[in-house]
Amino acid sequence: MAHGTAAEIRVSNATLGYDSAPAVLEGLSLHVRPGEIVAIVGASGCGKSTLLRAIAGLSPVRAGHIEVTCDGQSELAKSYVFQDSNLLSWRTAAENVSLPLELGRRTGLPSAIGERQTIIDEALASVGLDSTARNKFPRELSGGMRMRVSLARALVIDPQVLLLDEPFAALDDLLRSRMNDLVLELHQRRLRTMLFVTHNIAEAVFLSHRVVVLGASGLRGNIANPLPWPRTSAQRSMSAFAEFYGQVSATLAEAQC
Amino acid sequence: MLSKSLDSHTARFLSALAALVLFGILWHCFVQIRQIPPIILPGPLRVAEVAWQERHTLAGGFLATGKAALLGLVSSVLIGYAIAIVFSQSRLVRSALYPYVIFMQTVPIVAIAPLLITWFGYGFKTVVIVSGIISLFPIVSNVTAGLISVDSNLKDLFALHSASRWQTLLKLRIPNSVSHLILGIRVSTGLAVIGAIVGEFFVGAGIAGYEGLGSVMIVWQNRARTDALIGGILVSTLLGIVMLVGINGLARLLFHRWTAGEQFENE
Secondary structure, eight states: OOOOOOOEEEEEEEEEOSTTSOOSEEEEEEEEOTTOEEEEEEOTTSSHHHHHHHHHTSSOEEEEEEEEEBTTBOOOOEEEEOSSOOOOTTSOHHHHHHHHHHSTTOOSSOOSHHHHHHHHHHHHHHTTOOHHHHTOOGGGSOHHHHHHHHHHHHHTTOOSEEEEESTTTTSOHHHHHHHHHHHHHHHHHSOOEEEEEOSOHHHHHHHOSEEEEEETTEEEEEEEOOOOSSOOGGGGGSHHHHHHHHHHHHHHHHOOO | OHHHHHHHHHHHHHHHHHHHHHHHHHHHHHHHHHTOOTTTOOOHHHHHHHHHHTHHHHHHHHHHHHHHHHHHHHHHHHHHHHHHHHHHHOHHHHHHHHHHHHHHHHSOHHHHHHHHHHHHOSSHHHHHHHHHHHHHHHHHHHHHHHHHOOOHHHHHHHHHTTOOHHHHIIIIIHHHHHHHHHHHHHHHHHHHHHHHHHHHHHHOSSGGGOOOHHHHHHHHHHTTOHHHHHHHHHHHHHHHHHHHHHHHHHHHHHTHHHHTSGGGTTO
16 A cells, blocks of 8 residues: 555534534534544534534535645545445445545556555455455455455545544444454554544543544533553553543533533 | 255245145136036136147247247336436436326226337237336336435445546446346336236237237137136246246346345345
8 A cells, every 4th residue: 555644634613514404513623633543422413423524525514614634735535434334235345445446536546457456455454354355245244344344445545534433333342342453553554644433432542642522512622642652452451541531421421412 | 054945945846836736626626516617617627638739829829928028028127227327317307207107107008008009010019018118117116216225325435435426326326226126127027928918918819920828818718718718827827937937047147246145035
């Protein structure tokens, strides 16, 4: 995979919402630095996914603006990982990963089939999937493997910003923990800006540089994560982890939607 | 796993065969006990005997009607798919034209068949057209549903990667519609056979040398040959079954990526 630089995200006084319905978020400002992992938590209906979708360009910004830039460029490769693995059931794992390479008018990507296959294989390998999985259909894969394919599909274009919308919510605790380790590993291998929505406070604490808490009136907390890097599973049992967990929980409890 | 599946297939076949034999026995007893005249209802043995005597006519009718139904079905799939693609591209076009497709479904084919004969003559072409008209609606409605009912997250995925309208149609909407198309074809297969036979009722026999099952059945009905007529009905039913089994097999072969899924396993 090619190595680009990480993007920065600036949300300035943004009002977000759908059509004529009341705004979901009003006057929100947020800055995500290049290479930062930011967790977004908040009760259902607070606008977490709306914010993520607006950053991805999938939902409108009614007022204010959102800028996603990298070295002054705004034409960036963005990837979005959905809660459901969201794979095309008629395509094999490798064909699903190949999809972003086939869409739009991408420049700078190899057009030769052999080179593409190498990129796809690299993306699959980067999420821990070997050649036995590449030709299987989604229905033949476990939930965890499907989510890995979904991550590989997001990574195949080497995005400068990766947006994850409750990506591991449907997985059991053990798988979720493995996927968390994978996210950290991917970030360590290739520094890219990540923004992820989660309902799981432990996940938010473990994975992030910062936790953003959304509530009824928009931003209710923007808390720097004191846990040291690199993160290891052992940190989950440290008192600093429990303290930060408590701090996020308390902020979340006050931030009713 | 395989032997279990074979056992279950054998059991299903044997139970269906047992039901058929039981029906034959009941039919035979009913005719014998009530002493029903053969012109009203001949017994199953009599029907079998006459069907054997008329085997060449029935086999010729089977092939002729089968060919007409198959061509009608293929036409309805091609035309129906094209209409569905046009419908999927614009809500305005859909709301303007969909009522007229429903009209194709609701208009009694017997009402327009004479008109079709006026336009296309007493022959094979008219039979194919009647078959095609009758089997068109399930294709249009199913494929349109498959083309427009795409998961919103998948649409977002394509939008995120700046997919063009053409790419979304080719790589998302059309593949998404395949399982709907298969369901539509299954319904349309039976209708195509019905359409061909109804068409043949109107076209009649002997003219232009065409002798489909419907045409010969009309002749037998006029000659009060109830035994041969019932033989014709049974062969028509067989034609429907053969076409359905053939289409299912073809769908499994051509659309393996879609039919190998769990939703098709328990049929």
